[in-house]
Structures are given as C-alpha cells and as structure tokens.
Amino acid sequence: xxxxLAITPxxxxxxxxxxxxxxxxxxxxxxxxNLGMWMFLATEMLLFSGLFCAYAxxxxxxxxxxxxxxxxxxxxxxxxxxxxxxxxGLTMALAVRFAQTGKRFALSLCLxxxxxxxxxxxxxxxxxxxxxGQAKLLWGTHYAPSVGPNGKPVAPVTGxxxxxxxxxxxxSAGWTRLDxxxxxxxxxxxxxxxxxxxxxxxxxxxxxxxxxxxPFQPANVQIFFGIYFxxxxxxxxxxxxxxxxxxxxxxxxxxxxxxxxxYAPVVYVxxxxxxxxxxxxxxxxxxxxxx
Amino acid sequence: xxTLTGNNFGDTPVVPAKPDNYLTHGKxxxxxxxxxDHKRIGIMYLVVGLLAFFIGGMxxxxxxxxxxxxxxxxxxxxxxxxxxxxAYRYYNQVFTLHGIIMVFLVLIPxxxxxxxxxxxxxxxxxxxxxxxKLNLISFYLYVVGALLAILSTVLxxxxxxWTFYTPFSIQTESYVVVMVLGIFLVGFSSIxxxxxxxxxxxxxxxxGMTWFxxxxxxxxxxxxxxxxxAATPVVGITFVLLxxxxxxxxxxxxxxxxxNPVLFQEFFWFYSHPAVYIMILPAMGIVSEIIxxxxxxxxxxxxxxxxxxxxxxxxxxxxxxxxxxxxxxxxELDAVFSFLTFVVAxxxxxxxxxxxxxxxxxxxxxxxxxxxxxxFIVLFTIGGLTGVVLGALSEDVVLHDTYFVVGHFHYVMMGxxxxxxxxxLHYWWPKMFGRMYNERIAQWTCVVxxxxxxxxxxxxxxxxxxxxxxxxASYLPMYQPYMIVSxxxxxxxxxxxxxxxxxLLHSLxxxxxxxxxxxxxxxxxxxxxxxxxxxxxxxxxxxGDPYDYxxxxxxxxxxxxxxxxxxxxxxxxxxxx
Numbered sequence: 001x002x003x004x005l006a007i008t009p010x011x012x013x014x015x016x017x018x019x020x021x022x023x024x025x026x027x028x029x030x031x032x033x034n035l036g037m038w039m040f041l042a043t044e045m046l047l048f049s050g051l052f053c054a055y056a057x058x059x060x061x062x063x064x065x066x067x068x069x070x071x072x073x074x075x076x077x078x079x080x081x082x083x084x085x086x087x088x089g090l091t092m093a094l095a096v097r098f099a100q101t102g103k104r105f106a107l108s109l110c111l112x113x114x115x116x117x118x119x120x121x122x123x124x125x126x127x128x129x130x131x132x133g134q135a136k137l138l139w140g141t142h143y144a145p146s147v148g149p150n151g152k153p154v155a156p157v158t159g160x161x162x163x164x165x166x167x168x169x170x171x172s173a174g175w176t177r178l179d180x181x182x183x184x185x186x187x188x189x190x191x192x193x194x195x196x197x198x199x200x201x202x203x204x205x206x207x208x209x210x211x212x213x214x215p216f217q218p219a220n221v222q223i224f225f226g227i228y229f230x231x232x233x234x235x236x237x238x239x240x241x242x243x244x245x246x247x248x249x250x251x252x253x254x255x256x257x258x259x260x261x262x263y264a265p266v267v268y269v270x271x272x273x274x275x276x277x278x279x280x281x282x283x284x285x286x287x288x289x290x291x
Numbered sequence: 292x293x294t295l296t297g298n299n300f301g302d303t304p305v306v307p308a309k310p311d312n313y314l315t316h317g318k319x320x321x322x323x324x325x326x327x328d329h330k331r332i333g334i335m336y337l338v339v340g341l342l343a344f345f346i347g348g349m350x351x352x353x354x355x356x357x358x359x360x361x362x363x364x365x366x367x368x369x370x371x372x373x374x375x376x377x378a379y380r381y382y383n384q385v386f387t388l389h390g391i392i393m394v395f396l397v398l399i400p401x402x403x404x405x406x407x408x409x410x411x412x413x414x415x416x417x418x419x420x421x422x423x424k425l426n427l428i429s430f431y432l433y434v435v436g437a438l439l440a441i442l443s444t445v446l447x448x449x450x451x452x453w454t455f456y457t458p459f460s461i462q463t464e465s466y467v468v469v470m471v472l473g474i475f476l477v478g479f480s481s482i483x484x485x486x487x488x489x490x491x492x493x494x495x496x497x498x499g500m501t502w503f504x505x506x507x508x509x510x511x512x513x514x515x516x517x518x519x520x521a522a523t524p525v526v527g528i529t530f531v532l533l534x535x536x537x538x539x540x541x542x543x544x545x546x547x548x549x550x551n552p553v554l555f556q557e558f559f560w561f562y563s564h565p566a567v568y569i570m571i572l573p574a575m576g577i578v579s580e581i582i583x584x585x586x587x588x589x590x591x592x593x594x595x596x597x598x599x600x601x602x603x604x605x606x607x608x609x610x611x612x613x614x615x616x617x618x619x620x621x622x623e624l625d626a627v628f629s630f631l632t633f634v635v636a637x638x639x640x641x642x643x644x645x646x647x648x649x650x651x652x653x654x655x656x657x658x659x660x661x662x663x664x665x666x667f668i669v670l671f672t673i674g675g676l677t678g679v680v681l682g683a684l685s686e687d688v689v690l691h692d693t694y695f696v697v698g699h700f701h702y703v704m705m706g707x708x709x710x711x712x713x714x715x716l717h718y719w720w721p722k723m724f725g726r727m728y729n730e731r732i733a734q735w736t737c738v739v740x741x742x743x744x745x746x747x748x749x750x751x752x753x754x755x756x757x758x759x760x761x762x763x764a765s766y767l768p769m770y771q772p773y774m775i776v777s778x779x780x781x782x783x784x785x786x787x788x789x790x791x792x793x794x795l796l797h798s799l800x801x802x803x804x805x806x807x808x809x810x811x812x813x814x815x816x817x818x819x820x821x822x823x824x825x826x827x828x829x830x831x832x833x834x835g836d837p838y839d840y841x842x843x844x845x846x847x848x849x850x851x852x853x854x855x856x857x858x859x860x861x862x863x864x865x866x867x868x
Contacts, residue, residue, distance in 0.1 A: 020423075021418060021419075021826075022412075022417060022418035022419040022420075022421075022423070022495070023495075028494055028495075031494055032421045032422075032490050032491075032493075032494040032495070033422075035489075035490050035493055035494065036421065036422060036425075036486050036487070036490045039486045039489065039490070039520055040482075040486055042520065042521075043482050043486075043520055043521075043523070043524040044524070046521065046524035046525055046528075047524040047525075047527055047528050048528075049525075050524070050525045050527075050528030050529060050532075050558065051528055051532075053558075054528075054532060054543050054554065054558075057543075057551065057554055058542075058543050058550065058551075061549065061550075061551065062549055065549075139539040139540060139541070140539055140540030141540070219549070220542065220548055220549050222540075222542075223541065223542035223543075223548055223549065223550075226535070226539050226540060226541040226542060227541065227543070229539070230531075230532075230535055230539070230541060234531070
C-alpha cells in the first residue's frame with residue numbers, strides 16, 4: 001500500500017491520537033480495554049451457562065422429551081451452521097491479524113467475509129425456524145405437529161389447553177375473616193389460594209396415545225421447543241449484534257482508521273465473535289445430536 | 292478525545308471570578324445529561340437513587356401504618372371475604388414495590404453508583420474511570436430500568452414479593468414481565484459498573500500505589516464489583532427465563548408443565564445472596580475509611596480488612612442454599628450450606644474487631660460521619676448475629692418466613708448498607724458540593740435515626756420469634772403491642788430523614804464553604820479542592836500511606852487540616868500491570 005503522498009504519521013503518533021485523556025500511555029489504554037472485554041465476555045458466558053444449567057436440570061428430569069423431540073431437528077442444518085460459523089471465526093481472526101499488520105484491503109475483505117458468514121448462519125437458521133413453524137413444532141400451545149419425528153402420523157395433541165382466563169379470587173364459604181373469628185379459633189378449612197398453577201401458554205396434561213406408529217410420544221413435548229427457541233434465539237440475537245458491530249468495524253476500516261498504531265476495536269470485536277462461535281459449538285450437540 | 296462536558300464552542304471564555312470546578316464546568320442541561328465526568332455521573336446517581344429511596348420509604352410508612360391494628364388500618368375489607376381478599380392484594384403490591392425499589396433501585400446501585408463513581412477515581416488520583424462512556428450507559432440503563440418499574444406499577448403493580456417466586460409469579464395477573472425487564476436492565480447497569488470499576492482499579496492506579504497501599508474503600512468496591520460481574524448475569528438469565536415462562540410457556544419453573552419451581556429459587560438466590568454482599572461491602576469500605584480519620588489513628592489490621600472483603604465476596608457465592616433450607620433441599624446440602632453460612636460471618640467479624648482496635652486509644656472525634664460509622668457497627672452487628680441464628684438449621688425451621696427474618700435483614704440492609712451510605716454521604720458531602728452542613732443538627736439527626744431504627748426493627752425480631760409470619764396484611768391481636776412500637780419507630784425514622792433532607796438542602800445553598808480537608812483525611816481526594824476541578828487534580832498527587840495522620844494539623848484559618856510536611860514515602864518502582 002502506498003500512501004506516500006501525504007506525510008504518513010508514525011505508529012506512535014496514530015496511537016497518541018486515539019489516546020483518551022485519562023490514560024497515560026496507549027499500552028495502558030489497550031490493556032484496560034482488553035481486560036474490560038474479557039470480563040464482559042465472562043459475563044456473557046455466565047448468562048449462557050444459566051441457560052445450559054436450566055437445560056441440564058430439565059433434561060435430567062424429563063429425558064424422554066429430549067430423546068423424542070430432538071429427532072425432529074435436522075443435524076445437517078446444524079452442522080452446516082457450525083461450519084459456517086467456524087469459517088467466519090477464521091476470517092475474523094485473520095482480520096485481527098491484518099489490522100495489526102496494517103493490510104487495509106485484506107482487513108476490509110476479511111471483515112466483509114465474516115459478516116457474510118454471520119448472515120449465512122442467520123439465513124440457514126431462519127429457514128429452519130420457518131420449517132419448524134410450518135410443521136407446528138413450536139412452543140407452548142402452538143405445538144401441534146401432525147407427524148412424528150419418524151415421519152409417520154402422530155395423534156393430535158389434545159392435552160394442551162389454551163391460556164386460562166385470568167384467575168379470579170374465589171370467595172369460599174370455608175374462609176373466615178380473622179376478626180370475625182371470635183372464640184372459634186383460627187380455622188381455615190380450605191384457603192383462597194388460586195387454582196392449580198397454569199401458565200399463560202397453557203397446561204399440558206398426559207395424553208392417551210392413539211396413533212400406533214408413534215406410541216411413545218411423551219407428554220409436554222412442547223417444552224423442548226420452548227428451550228430450543230429460547231437458546232437459539234438468544235444466540236441469534238448475539239449473532240445479529242455481532243454482524244452490526246463488525247459492520248461498524250468495516251466502515252471504520254474502509255475509512256482507513258486501523259493500522260499498526262491503532263487496532264484495539266478490531267481485537268475486541270474479534271474476541272466477542274469468538275465467544276459467539278463457541279456458544280454455538282455447545283448448542284449444536286446439545287440440541288441436534290442428543291438422540 | 293472530545294468530551295461533551297465542556298463549554299459550548301461558541302462561548303468566549305470569560306475570566307472566572309472563582310476557580311472552575313466540576314459543578315460549574317459547563318452549565319447547560321446537556322452538559323449534565325451527556326457528561327462523561329465520573330463526578331457528575333455520581334451526582335446523577337445520587338439524585339435518582341434518593342428519589343427512589345423516598346418512594347420506597349413512603350411505601351414502608353404505608354406498610355407500617357397498615358399494621359397498626361390487627362385487621363389492617365388502610366387495606367381491609369368491608370365484611371365480606373371477597374372484599375378482604377381484594378383489599379389485602381393492595382397490601383401485597385405495596386410490600387412488593389417497597390422491596391423491589393429498595394433492593395434493586397436503592398441498596399444495590401446507590402453506593403457504587405453515587406459514592407463509588409464520585410470517590411473512586413479521586414481516591415486513586417486518576418482523572419476518570421477506565422470507560423467513561425460505558426459509565427454513562429450504565430447510568431441510563433439504571434434510569435430506563437427504573438422507568439420500566441414505574442410503568443409496570445402503573446399498568447398493574449406486581450404482587451409477588453421482591454423475590455418473584457414461581458409458580459405464583461407465572462400465574463399472577465400483574466405486569467411481571469415489564470417489571471422483570473426493568474430489573475434485567477438495572478442488572479446490566481450493575482454489571483457494567485462492576486467491569487468499569489475493576490478495570491479502573493487494575494489499570495489506573497498511579498505509580499507507587501500498590502494493591503496494599505490502596506485505601507480500603509477501593510478494596511471494598513473491588514470485591515463488590517467482582518460479585519456484580521460474576522453473579523448478576525445469572526439473575527439476568529433467570530429473569531429472561533421467567534419472562535419467557537409467561538410469554539412462551541417454557542415450563543422450566545412451572546410444576547404444571549413438569550418444571551421445578553425450586554430451581555427458580557436456586558437461580559434467584561445464586562445471585563441474590565451475593566447481592567447482599569454487593570450492598571454491604573461498599574458500606575464496610577466507607578466505615579473503614581471513616582473510623583481511622585475520626586480516631587486520628589492509623590487503621591489497625593489493614594491487610595485483614597482488605598482481604599476479608601475479598602473473602603466475603605468469594606465465600607458469599609457459596610451460601611445461597613440457606614434460603615432454601617425448608618423448601619425441599621436435601622439434608623446433606625442443608626448441612627453444608629449452614630456451615631458455609633457460619634464461615635462467611637468470620638470475615639465480617641474480623642472487620643468489626645479491626646475497627647474496634649483502630650478506635651482503641653485513638654483520639655475519637657464524634658463528628659457526624661463518625662456517629663454514623665459507630666451506628667453502623669452496632670446495627671450491623673445485630674443484623675449479622677441474627678443472621679448466624681438463621682443460619683443454624685434447627686432454628687431456621689422455626690424462624691423461616693417469620694418477622695425474625697424481616698428484622699434481621701432490615702438490620703443489615705437499613706442499619707448496615709443505608710447507614711453506611713449516609714455515613715459516606717456526610718463524609719464526602721463537603722468534597723462533593725464544597726459546602727458544610729450544620730454539624731449540630733446532623734449529629735442529633737443521627738441519634739434520632741439510630742433510635743428509630745432500633746424501635747422499628749427490634750420488635751420485629753421479637754414478634755418473629757413469637758411466630759408472626761412475614762408479608763401478612765393482618766395478624767393475631769396478641770402481636771399488636773410489638774407492631775405499634777415498630778410503627779412508631781418507623782415514624783421516628785421519617786422525622787430523622789426529613790430533618791436530614793432539610794439540613795442537607797440548606798447546606799447546598801447556605802452552607803459554609805468547605806475547606807480542602809475538613810476532617811483530616813489522608814487519602815488523595817482530600818488533596819484537591821472542594822469541590823474538585825473538572826480534571827480532579829491540578830497537579831498529580833503524590834501517593835503515600837492513606838492512613839498516616841502524624842503530620843496533619845488543624846488550621847483554624849481555613850477550618851481544615853493541612854500537612855506540615857509533604858509525605859515522605861518511598862515510591863515503589865512502577866508496577867508491572
């Protein structure tokens with residue numbers, strides 16, 4: 001790259017230009033940002049680990065649901081997505097390298113490729129969501145597939161009741177006001193506690209299986225899809241945020257802001273993208289490969 | 292880097308009549324709302340936090356008034372059962388809001404947000420926190436979270452208690468999702484503040500200030516931040532799951548769908564027990580700053596106080612199960628959690644002993660901050676020891692969900708965190724606003740508040756030991772005497788807080804000008820003017836021992852303390868970061 005016409009500022013000058021007023025040296029500023037980013041990523045891991053923990057507990061309690069419903073998901077699509085994300089991780093790492101060595105064109109190219117990888121991931125995932133929606137493999141009361149994971153017809157799910165009407169306090173005869181008790185003592189024959197818990201998205205009761213092709217459909221299969229959509233949805237949200245910040249890096253890179261003197265933001269974004277990749281490497285086997 | 296705090300570009304600089312300080316540096320509203328100056332962000336946290344405290348306090352007065360008579364003074368039915376039920380539901384909403392506001396909007400953010408933001412860079416001799424923009428984002432996340440909490444209250448106030456236990460929180464008609472979303476945002480504000488402070492302490496210490504030469508408030512803030520960073524994400528995802536439970540019917544916490552409601556409690560307390568230490572640790576740090584200054588004596592056992600903060604932060608992660616003793620946890624787990632609960636009391640006790648040893652043979656000056664610090668020691672000790680009582684398994688079976696628990700945690704939260712905050716506010720007030728408050732009135736207010744707190748919460752310990760359950764809108768007549776005393780105590784507290792608001796506001800406008808060092812403190816913030824200039828220090832301060840008062844004398848001309856000679860401290864080689 002020849003930018004020889006203008007007087008090129010030295011690395012040191014570029015670094016000084018980007019130094020905030022409360023830091024003494026560029027190195028101190030970079031280290032502070034680096035430490036802050038690592039800590040932020042640690043909180044991200046904790047956020048996801050809460051979900052993984054909930055997944056583990058639920059799966060331990062109801063292994064049959066996961067075994068049954070996991071077969072609905074297409075491992076090939078998950079695998080392709082894993083490969084796409086891994087490749088974008090490579091291009092992101094290369095982008096960091098090119099930022100440090102000052103190869104501006106290669107940097108911009110790699111950032112663009114990383115974005116492309118993110119978009120491809122989202123597209124494949126959207127297709128999967130769409131197919132699930134068509135097959136009514138959804139959360140809560142929206143779960144109503146007509147075929148089982150083996151492609152054979154399945155009994156319609158009858159146990160799911162729609163969201164219950166807003167619970168109303170029931171005045172019951174057995175409940176006596178405290179100040180009206182007198183000498184009778186504190187007697188509560190049955191309480192005013194609301195009826196048995198019912199989620200707004202409905203309650204499933206155990207169903208009688210009638211279709212002989214799928215005799216083993218367990219109750220509450222829909223919770224697998226609740227967890228599936230929540231975990232992949234949160235991850236996709238992170239991918240979207242990642243694409244946006246990488247796009248921002250791309251714009252700054254095209255403006256020629258990055259070079260050997262100043263490349264910290266690219267490093268930080270690269271770290272973030274690494275975590276996004278890694279989370280998928282856990283989600284993929286946990287959701288797609290469990291049967 | 293441009294800051295948004297400076298004068299607008301068109302202004303021609305006029306020669307200032309008096310030296311520029313951070314309060315006068317930029318006068319537009321935008322120069323406050325978009326400031327990146329940690330001191331101004333601290334003041335904004337202070338204003339919003341005190342506003343939230345006012346609302347939460349008024350709700351507390353409503354609760355105490357309700358409990359003056361057994362069937363309830365404010366919310367009670369007209370005779371029919373249904374009307375009682377409907378009326379008592381308002382009571383549930385009131386104590387829920389009181390809890391949520393006080394915990395999430397006052398106790399957790401106020402010391403790090405207001406005092407931490409203001410004092411931390413000053414104590415470090417730094418110009419700002421490591422990430423000023425992130426700091427402003429934290430503040431606005433906090434504000435937006437608070438607004439969402441208000442919105443949910445307007446739409447349909449939550450009546451679950453501040454703990455949001457499932458399955459009731461899945462099933463109640465109120466706007467749990469909006470409220471929980473608000474708390475989720477406040478949680479992220481807390482995480483970002485924690486990251487900011489930890490990085491600041493790691494990377495912005497001046498040359499010569501080694502870890503063991505830091506003021507103890509910084510150790511406390513560091514330990515607090517550690518908890519904020521490591522625990523808050525977990526409650527964040529818990530609240531996401533709770534929201535999705537209501538929106539999508541995920542089922543993890545819902546027994547009707549085969550989920551486990553105790554799992555919610557495990558998740559919730561995994562954060563919310565460490566959150567107790569998020570509240571108390573900075574207050575302990577403030578007390579550690581105040582006691583040596585007003586005893587005119589070097590802090591005793593510096594390393595022990597410093598490391599005990601860290602120990603509390605780490606052990607505090609391992610005790611959450613003591614909230615679930617009676618909720619179906621196995622006996623083996625109960626025993627382990629009970630033991631760890633006893634263990635976490637040890638570092639707190641270490642601190643108390645070191646404070647007492649610092650005061651021993653000191654020349655104690657009973658100025659207002661010191662009075663509050665002493666109140667802290669007494670009240671926190673009561674709160675801490677009743678906590679040990681609750682940590683004992685057999686006793687907890689009896690006392691679980693009684694007023695004993697309410698009395699215990701109010702002693703810790705109000706007598707500990709809030710009194711610590713007020714101590715710090717009075718300690719740094721002259722530095723914040725450059726004005727002194729009326730010392731005599733402030734001292735008497737402290738005494739009144741101390742009496743009020745004890746009158747309010749000690750009867751709650753007694754009535755709880757007698758078996759009165761918490762969160763009830765009505766109660767058996769046998770408990771009424773205790774309840775009346777408790778309510779009178781709450782009114783006395785109200786008087787004390789009104790008095791405090793009065794003399795602090797008065798000092799803002801009419802207070803005497805504060806000297807550079809009104810109390811004779813040895814840490815770096817007392818070396819810059821009151822209030823400090825925009826960049827904190829005119830010249831880079833020299834780092835010495837923050838608890839060395841030997842060459843400090845009172846100067847009657849300025850009404851403050853000055854050093855007779857510059858500190859002679861060997862400056863260590865710059866640290867390898």
